[in-house]
Amino acid sequence: MKSTRKMILVILIALMGIAFVVTANLNSDKTIRIGVFVGSNWDVPDAESYKIIDDVIARYKEENVSFDVEYISGIRKEDYSEWISQQALKGEAPDLFFVLSNDFPTFTQVGLLENLDSYIENDPDFDEDKYYQPSYQSGHINEHMYALPYESVPNLVFVNKTLLSQEGIELPENDWTWEEFYEICRQVTKDTDGDGKLDQFGVYGYTWEDAIFSNGVTLYNSDDPSTLNFNQSGTTSSIEFMRELNQLNDNINVTSQMFDEGKVAFCIMPFSEYRTYMPYPWRVKKYSNFEWDCVKMPAGEEGGNVSKVDTLLIGMSSDSRHKEEAWELLKMISYDQTTQKNIFEYSQGVSVIKDVTDSQETIDILFSDNPGEVGFEMTLLNDVMENGEFEHHFNKYDSIKSLIDNEVYRIINSESDIKTEMMSLQNKINATLKE
Missing domain, CATH: 3.40.190.10 (Periplasmic binding protein-like II)
Structure with a gap:
């Protein structure tokens, strides 16, 4: 009798264990x-x-x-x-x-x-x-x-309003162009303390990608996603514009710290920076010595006021x-x-x-x-989001992104023929992508 009761108890415990496992599995x-x-x-x-x-x-x-x-x-x-x-x-x-x-x-x-x-x-x-x-x-x-x-998060142009005011320059409108952008950068880039070295600059953080996005260029090739199309007139003019901007700085590396210190007119930053640092007290911690705001990207000759999103x-x-x-x-x-x-x-x-x-x-x-x-x-935010461009990501592209950047900035910092260089870059990059 005892052995029978013991057996029944074992069976009940086993059944309870099974029920617990089933319930746990059902719950999970x-x-x-x-x-x-x-x-x-x-x-x-x-x-x-x-x-x-x-x-x-x-x-x-x-x-x-x-x-x-x-x-x-x-x-x-x-x-x-x-x-x-x-x-x-x-x-x-x-x-x-x-x-x-x-x-x-x-x-x-x-x-x-x-x-x-x-x-x-x-x-x-x-x-x-x-x-x-x-x-x-x-x-x-x-x-x-x-x-x-x-x-x-779209990229926007952050403007040091205080610096522009000191130079007698009005805040750009949201439909401004590369020509206006360059002219302001040219006017503000100078030696302000008389030591023979430039210490005030036009822009920090404006990249070749910002330039091509605002010049109507899409490197991504929808017909062949494993290639990039550098051989476009808009690409050539974008790199030419970047070279002209870069030459204003007399080979001096403009840094984010310089913008933070109020020595740079424009800085390209994501909207998330605006949301984070515009309100008090973050503004005091980050940018306490000048007033600032944001506008759209300047439009290229073949494009519009387009931002990367x-x-x-x-x-x-x-x-x-x-x-x-x-x-x-x-x-x-x-x-x-x-x-x-x-x-x-x-x-x-x-x-x-x-x-x-x-x-x-x-x-x-x-x-x-x-x-x-x-x-x-x-209206700026809605327009930027509506008309922005996203960076096409595809296999292998991100792995060679640094190679592309290095090659493009080598061309920008040289005096070589840009159109020839871009054709050579296209062949080099696409060969790498197809490996």
């Missing part, structure tokens, strides 16, 4: 995991980096009571790419995860990201036209959509076991207006949804940063 099977890193994607101070995601999770769980959502906190941006890769290798990639720009082509190539075309086409509540197209298209590669935009993407794992639920959560992060409004409240970027950025509520948020100040024209 009802969890959507998100890959996220701590801090700002834009490398500026961010004390509330999880605030927006926490809010999304709370709202999602209210609407989907049978599902839980979780993430691992404390992963630094510099460690994030490797963490995602390691999770994928172990078969434990998060259902949804943020995708850094440089990782996007690689994650797409290895099949880590789910193709979102069918989700987009079959969802009557989803309208891609609500996005700013430069932001939306940044998640597009090889004619397919693999990630949705979460937050964007960088976008943080979020995608779905191709191995997710909850793809339909993950899609709904993905939309709540990228497409939902409440989430996108929070971008302006708790982050430093720009919402990727047009109706959010171009709204009175957003105006109120931005101007609350600067009580009593006029600030930049709100």
